[in-house]
Amino acid sequence: MMVKVTIGRAVLALSALVTLGFGVAAAGLVPIAASSGHWKITDWFLHWTMQNSARTYSAVQTPRDVRDDTGLVSAAGHFRQACQVCHGAPGERPSPVMQAATPPAPDLAKTAGHYTDRELFWIIRHGVKYTGMPAWAADGRDDEVRRMVGFVRRLSSMTPAQYRALTVQDAPAAAPPVIARCSGCHGADGSGRNQRDVPILAGQDAAYMAATLRRYRDGGRASAVMQTAAAALDDREIDTAARYYASLPGLPRRDVAPLHPIAAHGLAEAQLPACARCHREGGTAPRIAGQRQNYLAERLRHWQGEETVIDAHKPQDPMAVIARRIPDEAIDDLARALAAETR
Structure with missing residues (x-):
């Protein structure tokens, strides 16, 4: 005997299923233990859904440039601090505790080869729900995400020796213990290991470096790399690291010389003050004479800001206003002039 299907009966059946589902959930019968794993079909379905989602959203939620192969040291340093414990690394096994997660x-x-650069950028930038994969810890730092994409792309061919060379640089025996946490990226000599995106710390003002580290640690300045590095430092370690790098030969201890019109005089028509007005010996602004050219240009462009750049919207940071008054076409020449200052 056929049962006639009507809208009323369909609604009643659906309501019964929903009620049953809520009843099972309310009774705590849904197994959520990581030790229980997933059924194979559940695992396949969730992974398939994630891949489709990454493919779709990466097509519309990623910038034009999604990969940078020039910042491997800083990306590798962050990977060692934040990612290696879960994913492992060349010559380094992942934590067995983290491998007991589901998934x-x-x-x-x-697995990185299964994804395009654009998909990798989206996954690293936004994370993946229900997997333990977090979003990038700092908004507005797509430059850091691009460098991480470049690093992840290298993992399939990277040897343990190459990974160690990127992430470890032994500090002198006389250096304070905290420098071992910094030297992997900044070098034991504070030179930034000649990396385009890593600033020179040697000779920088100690008070400025200490204040900047505290801002990173407390979330006042955006950088997933530096926020992670500074999070474990107490005030004593911050002051010790700042004094150590300030004592090394590097950036000149003097005012900015007039090697560029903006550095010397500013732009009156744009209400732009001269760099030399604040970046002088004894001032509260950092030393920029002799600083790395690419780092200076990149910082200025961050402050000029895409809409997502947090630093450029901090009202207590005067550089947010000043950098936006610098003509974009003048940034590279200005950075080159400042970097050329004799050390």
């Missing part, structure tokens, strides 16, 4: 973090040397 466990994949070996990126094997």
